[in-house]
Amino acid sequence: MLLCSFLKKEAAAVSMVQLSTFTRVPSIPRDQSYRDFPVTVRVTAAPPDFVQGERTLVDVVAAIDLRWSMGFDDKYGHQPNDRLVRVKEAMAKVIDNLGVDAQNRLAVVGFNQEVATSTELLEMTAQGQQSAIETVNALKVLGRPSTFSVGLNEAKKILDGRSLAEKRRSLGFIIFVSNGDDVTFLEKDIPTAYPIHAFGLTAQHSPSKLKAMANQTLGSYTPIENDDLETKLAEKLDQLSVRLTSVVAVDTTIDLTTLHHGVVVSKLESSWAYNDALVFYKSEIGGGKTSGKVVVGDVSAGELKEFTVYLDVPAAEGQQDGTGTDDGDSVLELLKVGGVYKQSSDMDKKKVLLGESMVTVVRTDDGGALDLIEERVAYWCKVKLDLSAMYDKLETEAAGAKSGGDVTEALALREASVEAINRAMYHDIYNAVLLALKLRRGGDSGNGGSSAMENSPPTPLHPAKTPV
Secondary structure (H helix, E strand, O other): OOOHHHHOOOOOOOOOOOEEEEEEEEEOOOOOOEEEEEEEEEEEEEHHHOHHHHHHHEEEEEEEEEOHHHHOOOOOOOOOOOOOHHHHHHHHHHHHHHHHOOOOEEEEEEEEEOOOEEEOOEEEEEHHHHHHHHHHHHOOOOOOOHHHOOOOOOHHHHOOOOHHHHHEEEEEEEEEEEEOEEEEEEOOOOOOOEEEEEEOOOOOOOOOHHHHHHHHHHEEEEEHHHHHHHHHHHHHHHHHHHOOOOEEEEEEEEEEEOOOOOEEEEEEEOOEEOEEEEEEEEEEOOOOOEEEEEEEEEEOOEEEEEEEEEEEEEEOOOOOOOOEEOOOOOEEEEEEEEEEEEEOOOOOOOOEEEEEEEEEEEEEEOOOOOHHHHEEEHHHHHHHHHHHHHHHHHHHHHHHHHHHHHHHHHHHHHHHHHHHHHHHHHHHOOOOOOOHHHHOOOOOOOOOOOOHHHOOOOOOOOEOOOOO
């Protein structure tokens, strides 16, 4: 269905980015207030096949920590490990992906307390890729602890050194890889001009420092445990470099405005756990809590970014607070969501408007609590009926084939599927009951608006009014 929202550029006005909003709760009691009413905002870019001409070139600097523990588990060199070897293997993926366009560029920085290796930005031609691979493969661990600022400042220096024309044609990114800590490193030392995508290896790395790098630069933080190093590092750097080479929107900013008297923005999320990484946004609440802004930054082809807006909704001021409906309920407009982005392929980076979305909620006498539970029960009844019909057909076909083994296999599959469906159904209906109870309480769980739901898989989202 999403593809229908993205047409090939038959008209210049077609946006490569879609904005959509959802609520977890379709209705709330008319006579009660609701604290921390959650609204999910999603920003989705068109799939890769639809944005071939929209991609921009990238300049990437890989800053790689060469501290001793990247190669050895003891200070004498008697217990070698393969951490740096795995980094080299993963960087080969990055180099290969950057080669999707020979004009993409990569620089390699190896550091500990000083810069040990630093290359210029190499175009990813066959020759440039070979040179980059040779540089990476030649990296060796050094015998002292590392200073994060050394690697970051060298990466910034390389990207800052580009000409104005080079900066206009290419986006700059820093990939930072370390398995340790730096007690001297402070948040004020973080260069904020370019997104930093930080990878922390093993349990010895410093999550707080790497998260701070990503947080301040709209980058990402990906932790990788030692047991996952062999496969996961290459996988995640592969995915990251594909994203970096397919950015279609930059400086993507979402604007929020409350629409009803008394509705205020109580809080905004500034990060999102996605695909084993923590992706960071910049958010702020203004206008006496009647407006807000979330900067989600770069968005790549096919990528989805998401955050949650929490609203405090007052009790209805009258029996008909909002637009009336045929059944006596009323529809209350809560929030207007819009935004802008810049096309990454546009040299002048002109702003493109995102279609606005209006977030509404139904005000009812009972808050729709029972309806919410009944909806989920009806859904799972249909799932189980459909499943039963499918296995009835399979067993009939197996019996017709006169194969006892096939019948036994079909029965075993039915039992396993029913067990899995039952587990999912019980969990989903349990979550629906929690939501219903929260509705009855007006959204106030007594601990700042949080509930067991926040640590459980999300219930189905209800789309807000169609974007205009």
